[in-house]
Amino acid sequence: MLNIVRLTCYSILITLMFGSLNIQAQDSNIVKESFKVWGNCEMCKTTIEKAVKPIDGIISGKWKMTAGKMVVKYDKSKTSLVEIKKAIAAVGYDTEEYRASDDTYSKLHHCCQYERPK
Numbered sequence: 001m002l003n004i005v006r007l008t009c010y011s012i013l014i015t016l017m018f019g020s021l022n023i024q025a026q027d028s029n030i031v032k033e034s035f036k037v038w039g040n041c042e043m044c045k046t047t048i049e050k051a052v053k054p055i056d057g058i059i060s061g062k063w064k065m066t067a068g069k070m071v072v073k074y075d076k077s078k079t080s081l082v083e084i085k086k087a088i089a090a091v092g093y094d095t096e097e098y099r100a101s102d103d104t105y106s107k108l109h110h111c112c113q114y115e116r117p118k
Protein backbone atom coordinates (compact mmCIF):
# COMPACT_ATOMS: atom_id res chain seq x y z
CA MET A 1 0.00 0.00 0.00
CA LEU A 2 2.76 2.38 1.00
CA ASN A 3 4.60 1.46 -2.16
CA ILE A 4 1.69 2.53 -4.31
CA VAL A 5 1.53 5.87 -2.51
CA ARG A 6 5.26 6.30 -3.02
CA LEU A 7 4.99 5.40 -6.69
CA THR A 8 2.20 7.89 -7.19
CA CYS A 9 4.29 10.54 -5.48
CA TYR A 10 7.22 9.82 -7.76
CA SER A 11 5.15 9.98 -10.88
CA ILE A 12 3.63 13.27 -9.81
CA LEU A 13 7.11 14.59 -9.09
CA ILE A 14 8.39 13.44 -12.47
CA THR A 15 5.43 14.99 -14.26
CA LEU A 16 6.06 18.26 -12.45
CA MET A 17 9.74 18.17 -13.34
CA PHE A 18 9.07 17.56 -17.01
CA GLY A 19 6.34 20.14 -16.98
CA SER A 20 8.71 22.82 -15.76
CA LEU A 21 11.37 21.69 -18.23
CA ASN A 22 8.88 22.24 -20.99
CA ILE A 23 8.15 25.76 -19.79
CA GLN A 24 11.87 26.50 -19.63
CA ALA A 25 12.36 25.32 -23.18
CA GLN A 26 9.69 27.75 -24.36
CA ASP A 27 11.15 30.59 -22.30
CA SER A 28 14.60 30.13 -23.77
CA ASN A 29 13.27 31.70 -26.98
CA ILE A 30 12.54 34.92 -25.15
CA VAL A 31 15.46 37.32 -25.27
CA LYS A 32 16.06 40.85 -24.11
CA GLU A 33 18.43 43.10 -26.02
CA SER A 34 19.30 46.75 -26.18
CA PHE A 35 20.79 48.85 -28.93
CA LYS A 36 21.33 52.43 -29.97
CA VAL A 37 18.59 54.28 -31.85
CA TRP A 38 19.11 57.93 -32.72
CA GLY A 39 16.27 60.29 -31.85
CA ASN A 40 15.34 63.46 -29.97
CA CYS A 41 12.11 63.67 -28.11
CA GLU A 42 8.91 62.13 -26.81
CA MET A 43 7.45 62.18 -30.28
CA CYS A 44 10.39 60.12 -31.54
CA LYS A 45 9.79 57.71 -28.68
CA THR A 46 6.19 57.23 -29.72
CA THR A 47 7.11 56.68 -33.38
CA ILE A 48 9.93 54.25 -32.59
CA GLU A 49 7.90 52.21 -30.12
CA LYS A 50 4.90 52.12 -32.42
CA ALA A 51 7.09 50.80 -35.24
CA VAL A 52 8.13 47.67 -33.37
CA LYS A 53 4.79 46.90 -31.72
CA PRO A 54 3.14 45.13 -34.68
CA ILE A 55 6.11 42.83 -35.31
CA ASP A 56 5.12 39.24 -34.61
CA GLY A 57 7.11 37.99 -31.62
CA ILE A 58 7.67 41.36 -29.96
CA ILE A 59 6.84 41.25 -26.27
CA SER A 60 7.93 44.76 -25.35
CA GLY A 61 9.86 47.63 -26.84
CA LYS A 62 10.88 50.74 -24.96
CA TRP A 63 13.06 53.58 -26.18
CA LYS A 64 14.96 55.43 -23.49
CA MET A 65 15.18 59.01 -24.61
CA THR A 66 18.15 60.25 -22.57
CA ALA A 67 20.36 57.32 -23.47
CA GLY A 68 19.00 56.90 -27.00
CA LYS A 69 18.71 53.20 -26.22
CA MET A 70 16.08 50.80 -27.37
CA VAL A 71 15.30 47.88 -25.09
CA VAL A 72 13.37 45.05 -26.69
CA LYS A 73 12.06 41.78 -25.40
CA TYR A 74 11.09 39.31 -28.09
CA ASP A 75 10.65 35.71 -29.09
CA LYS A 76 13.68 34.84 -31.17
CA SER A 77 11.87 31.98 -32.86
CA LYS A 78 9.52 34.57 -34.40
CA THR A 79 11.57 37.68 -35.04
CA SER A 80 15.12 39.00 -34.94
CA LEU A 81 17.13 42.12 -34.20
CA VAL A 82 17.59 42.61 -37.94
CA GLU A 83 13.84 42.71 -38.48
CA ILE A 84 13.33 45.03 -35.51
CA LYS A 85 16.06 47.45 -36.61
CA LYS A 86 14.74 47.49 -40.16
CA ALA A 87 11.26 48.37 -38.88
CA ILE A 88 12.74 51.26 -36.91
CA ALA A 89 14.73 52.50 -39.92
CA ALA A 90 11.56 52.28 -42.02
CA VAL A 91 9.90 54.96 -39.86
CA GLY A 92 12.92 57.27 -40.05
CA TYR A 93 15.28 56.32 -37.26
CA ASP A 94 18.90 55.25 -37.59
CA THR A 95 20.48 52.35 -35.78
CA GLU A 96 24.11 51.36 -36.01
CA GLU A 97 23.34 48.78 -38.70
CA TYR A 98 20.36 50.16 -40.57
CA ARG A 99 20.03 53.73 -41.70
CA ALA A 100 16.68 55.33 -42.49
CA SER A 101 16.31 56.58 -46.04
CA ASP A 102 16.93 60.31 -46.47
CA ASP A 103 13.40 60.65 -47.78
CA THR A 104 11.81 59.07 -44.68
CA TYR A 105 14.09 61.09 -42.42
CA SER A 106 13.17 64.36 -44.11
CA LYS A 107 9.49 63.63 -43.54
CA LEU A 108 9.91 63.47 -39.76
CA HIS A 109 8.50 66.37 -37.79
CA HIS A 110 11.14 69.13 -37.72
CA CYS A 111 11.71 68.76 -33.98
CA CYS A 112 12.29 65.05 -34.51
CA GLN A 113 15.05 65.56 -37.07
CA TYR A 114 17.81 64.39 -34.81
CA GLU A 115 21.46 64.83 -35.64
CA ARG A 116 22.29 61.80 -37.73
CA PRO A 117 25.30 59.61 -37.17
CA LYS A 118 27.99 59.91 -39.84
Ligand SMILES: [Cu+2]
Pocket (backbone or CB within 6 Å): 039, 040, 041, 042, 043, 044, 045, 111, 112, 113
Ligand atom coordinates in the same frame (compact mmCIF):
# COMPACT_ATOMS: atom_id res chain seq x y z
CU1 LIG B 1 11.07 63.61 -31.87
